[in-house]
Structures are given as structure tokens and as C-alpha cells.
Amino acid sequence: MKETLQSWLPRLVLAPSFLLILFFVYGFILYTGYLSMSDSRMLPSYGFVGLDNYEKLWKLRHWTGSLKNLAVFGTLYIAICSVLGLLLAIFLDQKIRIEGMLRPIYLYPMALSFIVTGTAWKWFLDPGIGLEQTMHQWGWESFHFDWIKSRTHAIYTVVMAAVWQSSGFVMAMFLAGLRGVDPDIIRAAEIDGASRARIYWRIIIPMMRPVFLSAFVVLAHLAIKSYDLVVALTGGGPGKATELPATFMYSYTFTRNLMGIGASSAIIMLIMIFSIIVPYLYAELKTDRAS
């Protein structure tokens, strides 16, 4: 009797967590999946309507616009964070004496709430009071910077704030990668007379491929999930200029009471994230087992 209890105990200990996840994550995904094919409006309703909601969704300018915004935001966010992160890591990796002081400064924004970041940048970018006003005060009267109020340029201000928040983290990933490079390889290249820039360009940066991949996966999934920052910085505006799928889902579900369409947009977000993350995790777990 005691024997069997001992042999079942580990599974019993794991069971509550597993059941919670099974129900609250995977069960809920199925539920939302069903709602996306139902006639739900203000409250969940179970009349089956097939793919109607998806058809309606793709006809909405609001939705296609938020996807376009995500494409612009996501591309720039990932590209700038990666380039900036790599450059800062390479610069920091040159036996910088004050590295121990600089690194935490580059990284601390990651510990802040996006609401705090949004509050700070919203004010900073506000032409009436922030940077523009300060420049005028300093005597640069013609200085003009009002992207946050512009329908065409507001999305770039979201990029600016998001890059500020995450680039230090990408730097840390690359720095860890650079510290893993075998110095013998570099010495050998030096003996062959290769220049420093050439060594980085031809040897070290190509070796960072796994870090680029990790950074891409992390940043892409953060971009698709982005919600708080937009709410705090622009509230999706001006107009719908900075709406993203996450803000779309929220407003359609909870303020416009079109829950079926809201659910279908959540399913599309899930598909986008899973198509990036599932292959990555699969590959990672596989190499882990092999090693």
C-alpha cells in the first residue's frame, strides 16, 4: 500500500498544476475557439455560425489596419532592437572598465511596467510640453517633432518607446553569446592578418546566429502581445493609427460588445504566436535531449 502511494506521489503532486494548465490554458483556448464560431455579442452565446466572424473580421478596416500597424511596428522593433543590442554588446565586450556600471543602466527599463514607460514617453514626445518645448526653450525655435499626434507617424513613437524598453535585454543576450566565443578562433584570424571589423563581420557575427534566432522569437512574441504600451502611450490613436491586434481584441470584445469577432481576432493572434514559438520550442527541446 505504502509502495503504491510512493510511486503515485510524484504524479499526484504534479497533477494540480497540470490540471490547472489543461483547463485554464488549453480548455480556455478551445472555448474561445468555439466562441469565435458563435453568435456571441455582449455575452457568450452558443449559436453556431461557422466562419462568419472570421469573414467579418477580415472585412474590417479596423482589423486589417491593426495588422498593418503590427507589421510596421514588429519589423522595426525587432530590427532596431537586434542591431542596437548587437552593437552595444560588441562595444561593451571590448574590455570596458565601467562595464559593470553600464550594463545595469542599459537593462533597467526591462524591469519597468509598460504603463510607466508609456507615461514617460507620452509626455516626452508631447509637442506642447516635452522635447519640442524644451528645444524651443533652448533657442532652437524651428524644432518640430509631433509624430505622436500624426496619423502617419504615431506608430513610430510606439517603436521608439518599445525599443527603449527592450534593447538592453537584447544586448544582454548578445553579450552572453559573445562571451561564449572561443578566443582561439579570433587569435588565429588575427595571425592571418584579418582586420578587427572583418573578424567581427565574417567570423563572430555569423556565430551569433542562435542568438539572433532567440532574440527574434522573444521580440516577435512580445510585439504580437503588445498592449499596455499602446494603451498608455497613444490609446490606439490618433484615430486608429496605433491600434494593434491586442487592442483591437479588447475593444471589440469589451467595449463594442462583438464578442464573436473579438474571439476570432484572439484566435488569429494565437496562431501567429504559435507559428513562431512552437517550431522554436520543438527544436530547442530536441537538441536538449540530444545533448
Added chain:
Amino acid sequence: MRQSDTLPEARSSGAAVVQRGFNWQRIVLYIILLLFAVYYLLPLYVMLVNSFKPLAEIRGGDMLALPGTWTTAPWASAWSTAQIGVQATGLKPYFINSILMVVPAVLISTVLGALNGYVLTKWRFRGHGVVFGLLLLSCFIPFQIVLIPMARMLGLLGLAGTTWGLVIVHVVYGLGFTTLFFRNYYEAFPTELVRAAQMDGAGFFRIFFRILLPSSGPIIVVSVIWQFTNIWNDFLFGASFADVDSVPMTVALNNLVSSSTGVKEYNVHFAGAVLAALPTLIVYVVSGRYFVRGLMAGAVKG
């Protein structure tokens, strides 16, 4: 790819490439690095400096200047009298709400994560890989996918709008991460020690408390800091599920800043933003190393 520690300082791969005699290059390098430090610090500096200025001085213009007259009135207002939504309570009650929500959620998710990690490494059973895979994948779901059913479920449980409801939400959606941390950490723990203790007749819990737990200090810190930061900073769940007496700090701050009635008191907004940022900033300053380690573990799976 397992991250045994964060960023070893000792060895620089770039160091081998550094050539002597190009001192101006080093100077440019230092200047660039310092400029970036300024870039990262600037928003925090602007918030701090302007939170000590009277409103008239802020309107006057120079956001980088130190206050002409220092005042702590904006801080007092943000903490105890500012208008948040319909009530003029300041941020204090919401700060308390956040603490009441964060502490149990962090503790429960860390304890469960530790036990899960222990089972998934030292007491493997058929299908352990699938269980871990499902837990891991749950870290990455966009939370929009669970908002509607979670709202229903909290209603059914009678927990809608309560702090305990939020605690449950944060425990469930933090479990994947805490399990990941402990699973990776215990993976490297010598299984022979566990087997030897088993031979001596030690049971499941005895082995955990006597052998694994005493050496789990660092990973407990990582898990606690990660969960604390994430839950304190959460906005989506707070905005979706909280009610008057459970609204967390981030949501209250957003209400304070975006309220459209009356004069925009920027100095009060900044004091509020710093108050909201303070707990996670303090944790970061005190134990940044562990915070980075959590970030890396979240990014580079093991």
C-alpha cells in the same frame, strides 16, 4: 542551451581583437557607450526631476532643468489625494491592492513551480515530456485568448473583481515560467544523491526538503523576482478583472494619467509613475543579477 550563470565578466572575446595604439578609438567607444547610458537614463531622470517641480514650472518649458523651487506636494498628492477614477484617494489603496495580490501569487506559483520541477527531473514518468511541453507553451500564449472564459470562470467561482481572483489568474499563468526555472535548475542537480537517499529509505518529500531545497536558494530568488516583476507590472489582467477594491497599481496609474477631467497635473503623474515603478526598480537594483538570469532563462529554453 543551458544558462548556468548570466554573463561571465572575466573573459572578453573582443579583448583579443583590441589593438594597442588607437587610443582615440577607445575614447570614441567610451563616448558612445556613455551616450547610450544617458539615453536609457533620460526618461527616468525627466520623471524624477519634474515630479519635484510646481506645475507652473513644468509648463514653463525646460524639462531637463532642475526644479527652481523644490516641492514634495506632487508626491503627497499622488500618494494620498489625487483623483483616481471617481475617488480622490491617491494611489495608496491601489499600492496596497497590488501588494495583497502579488505576495500570495508569487509564493504559491513559486512553491508549485519548485515541486513541478522536482517531479519533472527526479521522478520522471511516461509522458513527462508532454506535460513539460504543455506547461512551457502556456508561457507564450497571448492572454487575449483567455480573457473571455476567465471572466466567466471568475464569475462562476464568485471571485469576479476580487484580489483572490487575480491571485488565481497570476498563479495559473505564471506556473509555466516557475516550472521552467526549477526544472532547468534541478536538471543539473546530481540524480545519484537522490537515488542514494532513496536507498536509505527517504521518501519523496523528505528528499525534496532535505536534499534539493537547501541548495535551491539562487533559483528561488530568480523565480520570486521574475514573478514579482511580472505580476506587479501586469496591466491587462488588472484592467480586465479587477473591481473597485482590487484595482492594482498599474491600472490606477493609467487612470490617473489618462483622466480627462480638470487640469493635467504632470508633476503628480510623474510622482505616481515613479511610485508604480519603485518596487520593481528596488528589486532590480538589489538583485539585478537574478532578474537578468530569469530573463535569459525565459528567452533561451533549456
